[in-house]
Amino acid sequence: MGVNYKYLQRIEAGRCNLTLKTLQRVASVLEVRIEDLFQFPLGSSEPFPEAQEVIGLVMAIIAGHDKAALKKLQIFIKEILDRKA
Numbered sequence: 001m002g003v004n005y006k007y008l009q010r011i012e013a014g015r016c017n018l019t020l021k022t023l024q025r026v027a028s029v030l031e032v033r034i035e036d037l038f039q040f041p042l043g044s045s046e047p048f049p050e051a052q053e054v055i056g057l058v059m060a061i062i063a064g065h066d067k068a069a070l071k072k073l074q075i076f077i078k079e080i081l082d083r084k085a
Contacts, residue, residue: 020062020070035059
């Protein structure tokens with residue numbers, strides 16, 4: 001895949017951020033679409049409509065390769081998560 005295993009370990013442990021390029025490589029190696037990597041089962045049901053909408057919006061930003069929008073989204077999400085901690 002061309003990615004150092006230690007980097008993958010840090011990603012899995014949440015100790016570093018995953019780049020869009022690496023995310024594309026992971027999806028390619030797994031032979032799935034990037035959006036498939038973000039399909040998380042919530043129990044036995046589909047995510048509620050609001051969650052589906054948010055996931056769709058994020059996937060549109062990723063698919064559009066809008067690095068500036070993706071960076072803003074990353075900052076915004078981290079800020080929300082930091083407030084919860």
